[in-house]
Amino acid sequence: MRERYKYIIAGFEDFNFTDKQLQLAVFSLENARLDMESCMACKGDACKCLVNRRAIYDYKTGEFVGWDYSKQDGGRFYYALSPEGCAVTKHPNFVLFECPGVVNRKEEISAILRRVRNREERREKVQLYER
Numbered sequence: 001m002r003e004r005y006k007y008i009i010a011g012f013e014d015f016n017f018t019d020k021q022l023q024l025a026v027f028s029l030e031n032a033r034l035d036m037e038s039c040m041a042c043k044g045d046a047c048k049c050l051v052n053r054r055a056i057y058d059y060k061t062g063e064f065v066g067w068d069y070s071k072q073d074g075g076r077f078y079y080a081l082s083p084e085g086c087a088v089t090k091h092p093n094f095v096l097f098e099c100p101g102v103v104n105r106k107e108e109i110s111a112i113l114r115r116v117r118n119r120e121e122r123r124e125k126v127q128l129y130e131r
Contacts, residue, residue: 005029007036008081010116015086025092028079032094035078040109044102046072050079051096078105 001022002009008029009017022029031050038048046052046069056065076099085093099105 001026005033006116007112008032009092010112010119012081012083012086012092015090017092021091025094028092028094032079032081035080036109039078039099039105042102042105047076047099049077049099051075051077 001019005022009022034053035049038053042048048067048069052069052072054068054071056068057063058065077096078099079094079096082093082095085095100108
């Protein structure tokens with residue numbers, strides 16, 4: 001689970017979330033992951049994050065068909081972990097953050113991706129030296 005959501009929990013390592021805490025927050029983690037993916041693919045037109053995402057179901061079978069982004073009444077927000085909320089509650093706490101704009105949001109995500117990649121490279125180097 002930590003591997004699947006490593007980009008979402010990056011920067012929150014000091015909170016030492018337990019596996020049980022992460023399991024209880026799996027729905028929120030998944031929504032945050034989907035929003036991060038939407039932000040990475042954003043071109044500045046229709047916001048495809050949580051607040052503007054509506055599920056489409058087949059009215060006969062009730063099966064999930066896809067997402068509808070036609071109503072943009074939710075504004076431009078993304079769902080992510082809140083440092084302040086995590087500090088207060090001592091468990092994963094999520095909030096909606098206002099989008100700082102396409103370029104700034106993509107820079108934020110790039111910084112997260114670089115931080116995780118650098119940390120993984122350092123771990124690999126340490127493992128090589130320990131062998």
